[in-house]
Amino acid sequence: MTVVRLTPREARRVALAAQGFHAARPGAAGHRHLAATIDRLGLHQIDSVNVLVRAHYLPAFSRLGAYDTALLDRRAWGPKRDRRLFEYWAHECSLLPLSLHPLLRWRMARADRGQAGYTGMRAFATERRAEAMALLARLRDEGPMAASDVQTGRAGWWEWSEPKRMLEWLFYAGHVTTATRRRSFERVYDLTERVIPPDIFSLPDVPEAEAQARLIDLSARALGLATAAELRDYFRLDPSDAAVAIARLVDEGTLLPAEVPGWPPAYLHRDAKYPR
Structure with a gap:
């Protein structure tokens, strides 16, 4: 099997190009530029911590420069006609293109069976399922x-109340999703x-193995060049x-085994760019 050999400098340039740092920033970033950035990256991680701005606004800023963050808000939490993103657990909780919803339903199904998610939530798939279903009915x-x-009472900043844990299990299992965010950034389920728009929600589920291969392909496109651990971690897949x-992707020729001095074994996406 042919192995692609790259210098550290070449590896850096491939990775930066894959992430969208090789091109000049547009004069005025609009819907089209934002959509292209989100599609390139595949996800925007969400974090409730707000130091400069909330984390999901930063990836587009670092690639496009100043832009109207309301554009992202509308794509994520606006009217259904404007919505192009949904929230789910990918690389942590993230904003994802709607096209990825069918590719993550296997993860939702695992959570629904109690095979995924935090230990404190898994009981809602089994012995406490009736409680969760009652909340879903509400x-x-x-x-x-x-x-x-x-919820009743108050939990600490990093603690989840019982209703919050229940809602988060329903979220992980795909029964509910984020309808919007309040000004405090609290999720509304x-x-x-x-x-989810009907044309996406009605799409058939993608079998686990096929979905996972497509997620690894997306990871490799977004990273350009990556180790197996990095490809796995992008969407938090099991090893x-x-x-x-x-x-499978190596056999198909989508991923090319690669060597970089000082690196573990790596993989180059066949469509990765080599900018000068």
Whole structure:
């Protein structure tokens, strides 16, 4: 099998180009530039910590320069006609293109079976499932709500109340998703089928192995050149699942084994650019 050999300088330039740092910034960044950036990266990680601005605004700024953050807000939490993104657990909780929803339903199904998610949430898939389904029924009848609308008492900053844990399990399992965010950035939940556009929600589920291979392909496109651990971590895939997906993509010629001095074994996406 042919191995691509790159110098450290070449490796850096491939990685920077894949992430969108090789091109000049546009004079005025608009919808088209923002959409291209999100599609290139595949995800924008969400973080409640706000030092400069919230984390999901920074990737586009670093590539496009100053832009109207309301454009991203509308794509993520605006009216359904404007919505192009959804929230889910990818590389941590992230904003993702709607096209990825079918590729992550296998993860939702695992969570629904109690095979994924934090230990404190897994009980809602089994012995406490009736409680979670009762809350889901309440959402169905009463409409969108946040954890603060249903919880009693107060939890600490980094602690989750019981209703919050229940809602987060419903979120992880795909029963609910983010309808919007309040000014405090608190998530407001609603039934997934009432938030995700019908043309996306009605798409068939993608089998696990196929979905994982496509996620690794997206990771490799976004990174350009990466180790197996980096490809896996982009969408937080299990090592065994990622290994099967990587081997498949190597066999198909999508990933090319690569060597860089001082690096572990790596993989180059066949479409990666080599900027001068």
